[in-house]
């Protein structure tokens with residue numbers, strides 16, 4: 438692990454990580470969560486758990502997930518509202534995989550307003566397309582076909598990439614080069630977050 442300063446105490450950290458599939462977003466979310474002592478909230482992981490447990494949410498989302506497409510915004514808002522209201526998220530959280538559409542970004546603002554809370558930073562991890570494809574093929578999950586991987590990338594460009602522009606319009610966005618080692622990406626993110634605090 439790279440040597441980085443301890444997180445500053447003070448108000449909580451409410452972070453969103455944006456990035457295409459294969460950008461290392463999940464890994465960075467876990468590292469940031471451990472560093473700041475806050476939960477990493479991966480909507481993809483929550484949905485996969487629901488599918489495994491066979492509950493009504495799982496039944497509702499199973500086919501959409503298998504196709505590589507997105508679950509509808511209303512369902513996702515319900516899932517995220519419940520999770521962000523839990524006590525362990527009161528001091529902060531790292532959202533990994535949400536929001537993924539402009540509608541979800543607006544839903545998130547509403548959910549946070551109701552708590553009440555606000556985002557502290559949005560980190561967009563950027564990786565060149567050919568590197569994403571290389572990584573995707575290397576780490577292919579047993580249930581992923583090349584078609585599903587391609588579909589996820591297409592959906593990212595169409596639905597999620599516009600969020601970068603959306604957050605660029607706020608003071609929240611930092612764009613980070615994800616084509617570095619895991620430690621280097623982590624250090625860059627921490628510098629971006631701490632820079633915004635001062």
Ligand code: AMP
Pocket residue numbers: 458480481482484501502503505506507508509513533534535536537541589
């Ligand atoms: P992930 O592990 O983040 O790649 O998510 C796996 C799958 O879960 C995605 O391909 C979507 O089908 C679904 N999913 C996860 N998060 C969201 C979200 N915020 N909005 C819609 N669908 C989602």
